[in-house]
Amino acid sequence: MGLDDARIFDPHAISETLRCSVCHEVFVDPVYCSGRPCQHVFCSACLEEWLEHQTGCPNCREPIRRQDLRRHEVIRSFLDELNIKCTAAGCGWHGRQDAFPGHIEICPVRSLELSRDEALEHIKQRDVEITKMRASAELQLEEVAEKNGIMEAQQASITLSLLQGTLNILEISALREALREAAEEAENDYDESTQRTARLRSELWEARDAKYDLAQQVAALQAEKAKQLASDILPTGPALSVGLLFPGQGSQYVNMLEGVKDLPAVKEMLETAKRILEFDILDVCLNGPESRLGQTKFCQPAIYIAGLAAVEKLRLEHPDKVERCQAVAGLSLGEYTALTVAGVMDFETCLKVVKLRAEAMQEAAGTSEQCMMSVAGLSQEKLAVLCQESCEAPGDVCEIAYCLFPKGFSCSGSAMAVERLMAKALQTKGCLQAKMMLNSGGSHTRLMAPARERLLAALRDAEPHMRPPRCDVYLNVTGKRIAPGTQPSELIQLMGDQLCSCVLWEPAVRAMIADGVTEFHECGPMEQLKAMMRRIDAEAFKNTNTVDV
Template sequence: MGKIAFVFPGQGAQAIGMGKDLVETDAAARRRYEEADEALGFALSRIILEGPEAELKATANTQPALLTASIVYLERFQSIHGLQPDYVAGHSLGEYSALVAAGVLSFAEAVSTVRARGEFMEAAVPSGQGAMAAVLGAEREALQTLCESISAGGHPVELANLNCPGQIVISGSVAGVQAVVEQGKEAAGAKRVIPLEVSGPFHSSLMRPASERLAAVLEGVAMNRAAVPVVANASAKPVQEPEEIRQLLVEQVHASVLWEDSVAWLIAQGVDTFIEFGSGSVLAGLIKKIDRSVKVYSINSLEALEQFQLTTA
């Protein structure tokens, strides 16, 4: 039997009504949604369950909303199946869900921290000055070189999310991202460059002001040593010590999300089963593109939760 990793999605996976099937049938899940409302001082649960879409999509709401949904699916799953992971990891915001799963952060503390993180990220760059785009089919090194040359010309643009082979998200100034859109095919072999609907240039050096503000908040957040190793986005390496986790969370806001590298590292440690908790199945899709031979499950509904069976074949 190989090892198991629990993984948690980031922004973009959210959907109105996520977790509703649990909230309606499970007192513990309902309590978690109420606890999120109490931690934030407003009805986040109403936004999660009823929308409107525009409110759920606001970064400062999306982040605590996704974390809340991920944790209720995780807790219900563990109460039914009793399965423990060998490692945990999350994509961007999902790293905070992973830290709750590993016992580093309390649920309430994580909810308020990611709310602040979302606010800082939204405020870091004036609206309309930053952009992100998904680059499909490009070579990583060639795209890196292209971004460096455009940035050197005064229009910062960087690799933000290294998701899987052939899927890299870039982030930076509007002019920088536009230059990659125009030159990506020629200079980096990109098949397509798709602008993303986001409220800022996340995971780029333009987010440094958000990192600094988050650092001040994280100083006051109580953290335990991780019960299982957490594979950090910024390093694609395992961490367990609170001080190192704090530092990497600060970096994570303006650094690349090394998702492909993180999954490859986990597979190299003998992980052959990935279980994704939360809304959608974005990570399941990315993991399959990284290595088709691993088993991947998405626990994103009560039905998925109850029908789950670990295949050992």
């Protein structure tokens, strides 16, 4: 179902990486399964046919779902550059694959073939008319024989023979005339096609030159716009080697925000939140009960607001450490607080996204029995094997959801599978701890796929209100930084994938330290991130402060 080698100018020059492992031909409409570790690429039609009978990757047999298939834009750009040839007999054209549709419209050989086809169709119509004349004459012969006897029939037969001779002459004459006309039309069409080809080639080159000039103008405008945006959002003065850290769900406690609720900026946020959330988040934070505050739809907006409230508290004491910080990072939900501080979204836009995220995650968690556990003392490789071994029944999910510190992880998934993992972990040499957590739901696993789709839709709706970050942001899904000025469109897919991917907190913190961050401030309730910093880097721990709420 791929591109036949007969279409390619030099098939031997094609890299095997551009061939589908199902049809062994050059990719047509290449796709891959996003979020899977294999990332194998196939022709869209080949993979669709494969998935009619199988459920796993044709190469490594990893599970694949149709809704996770994505177009592979990089390979598509390579395919556009392939040198292919025209398959019309006698045409010597060859060039880039993305130029082939334009050639088809002006190919002189194809135009000549169309003229010949029209002539043959004309001759076919003449054949039909002659056949009808013969049938009419034979019918007249039968009528004469019945009415006037054999003699008249013989005379009519002679007449028919003469008529057939005349018809044969007419048929031959018609064929000759049709072929002569077709030849003349084909010759005229060829001359016109040649002239049209030359004219279109000239127009094509002019269009390409105009397109190139326009592309340069667009690039210049985009560069100017990016420069203007950067000047608007980047802080004045050099960045300080300060990193702001924001906790996620699980750090909440009743009476949270008591110490900062009267700050003017916090009071304004709480009023806006009451309108957007349609409930009093401050009342939930101050009075609970704990069971209500712990519910995802209440907890996530509360943690988001608490992180920003801590930033306002820090701003009063050390404004430069907020305005000129080098980097920000947040654990799971805390990443949205970090993006707000980095200027990617304003408070109101981000709170609406956080609200939808929380509701979508709580709904996804309610579709089956799910849970989460913490594990300490085992290597990531060993834990990954235990997770796989714990998935015994069809549909079981058990995955590493958080890489928090050296040999410190959280795992989540199907309740039965996670319970099997806890039993296996406790029996494994080196395990220091394995216990269930209060957080319910298979967060940061593929069980959150329905929530991911809803979140991506909300992020795309919010994109017009998003701006490039003013400082480095270290993301959960990659453990790496995105630089100031990065376009929001590059962030949206990563933010959506975070729901179904492992949170790489330890790699992100180590990357911040490697990039020169020497002072950290944990902004939000509790001191969980500072406790993790003790295990990640002892020197950085000494320079980690907490801004409680």
